[in-house]
Amino acid sequence: MLDAISLKILEILQKKARTPNIDVARQVKMAPSAVLERIRKMERQGIIKGYEVRLNPEQFNRCQIAFVRVLTRSVGDQPLTGERLAAIPEVMEVHFVDGEDCYLVKIRVADTAELATVIREKIANIDEVVATKTSTVLNTYKETTRFPIHSSAT
Known part of the structure; x- marks a missing residue:
């Protein structure tokens, strides 16, 4: 089960996957290392399946x-x-x-x-x-x- 912070991180990354970790951390009011660990955990769990570039x-x-x-x-x-x-x-x-x-x-x-x-x-x-x-x-x-x-x- 995802908590509110993880859901907020996912919302931020869905809008722009290349958002720097430090900016994500500021928006969720957490340390960058803690945010990075949450992101890696969601990747391991298959919640985040990957990152893509949208071409024109x-x-x-x-x-x-x-x-x-x-x-x-x-x-x-x-x-x-x-x-x-x-x-x-x-x-x-x-x-x-x-x-x-x-x-x-x-x-x-x-x-x-x-x-x-x-x-x-x-x-x-x-x-x-x-x-x-x-x-x-x-x-x-x-x-x-x-x-x-x-x-x-x-």
Whole structure:
């Protein structure tokens, strides 16, 4: 169970993972060494899974986002199919979902031509895939990996 200080540390790091330890310590009113120990403990426990740099997709010609709903023959091979979808470099997220389709896949590519290639040559070539339905994104208003941290959730 995380206490209020650890939750505050996580909130700070979620906003900016590169916040210097001394600044985090000031904000939670603790010694930097104690904050560093808490962070290391949360890393060991798997609470903090890692740190990532968020790149600007425009700088890499990766502005087109699409969500592809993937229908498969059966759910028996679900982990293997999910892993195959996840191995495609253009795929950002893979979710096994309920309902008509089996997977919801987020893809980021340069344009619709590249999107068509990914769907046709990579996704459709997975043995279990029966059909796909694609929605291309016209505008993005929010895209983040952050989520609210509430003390009641721990």
